[in-house]
Amino acid sequence: MVRNVLGSILALLGATAAVSSPFRAWYDGRHGRYYRLGDLFTGTGVTDARAELFGSLLLPFVVAAAVTLIGVVLRSRLLVAFAGVVVLAFTVLWMVRVGQAEGRMVVAGDGSGLGLGVAGAGVGGVLLLLGAAVMSGRHKRRPQLPEYADDSGPEPTHFTDPVPPPPHTLDGPQHTLEGPMQPYAEQPPYPDPPYEEPPYEEPPHEEGQQGHPGGRPGDKP
Structure with a gap:
């Protein structure tokens, strides 16, 4: 938390120094807001043409300051470092183009050489990089483990239930404890045997019995 606060303060100071540097x-003796931004990307170098406010060196520094604010709010070290690289890159590119146009670069105390605007831009870029290095960034929350009421007891043991055997299907065998069971094979239907009624045979009757054709009712054997 403290590192984020210190890094944010350094980053904001650097962004302020970078944005205010074109007004020096x-x-x-020429202010940075008078240098055209397009002259930095031409082969001839800077010219004496006067640039508009948002067409000058002020534009990349304003963009870097906006990225710095977003990085501070989100606590993103990458965004703050990116803003510092942008400020230093445009400052170095301007020095290269001015050297091509002037043939030399001098530092004079009477204001005929490099001024305080260049120093402010360079210090602002360094402060942005330093702020990104000091910031700790966003911390990921670790998942909280469940707390047991009694830690003195034995550690809980997890048992897994036995895997039940797969159900029997028509496509494959059923697995049992003894081994795989062969699929049920449908048996052919058994033919019914031909039914033959046995021939009727009259039981033998003695002569004189009741019911015999030769006997008479009332006769005793």
Whole structure:
């Protein structure tokens, strides 16, 4: 928490120094807001043409300051460091183009050489990088483990239930404790045997019995 606060303060100071630098003299008494931004990307170097406010060196520094504010709010070290790189990159590029146009670069006490604007931009970029290094960034929350009421007891042991055997299907065998069971094979239907009624045979009757064709009712054997 303390590192984030210190890093944010350094980053904001650096962004302020970078944004205010174009309103100071950069070289030979000429302010940075008068240098055209497009002259930095041409082969001839800077010219004497006067640039508009948001078409000058002020534009990249304002963008860097906006990125710095977002990085401070989100506690993103990457965004703050990116803003510092942008400020230093445009400052160094301007020095290269001015050297091509002037043939030399001098530092004079009478204001005919490099001015305080260049120093402010350089200090602002360094402060942004230093603030990104000091910041600790966002911390990821670790998942909290469940707390047991009694830690003196034995550690809990987790048992897994036995895996039940797969159900029997028509596509494969059923697994049992003894081994795989062969699939049920449908048996062919058994043919019914032909039914033959046995021939009727009259039981033998003695002569004179009741019911015999030769006997008479009332006759005793």
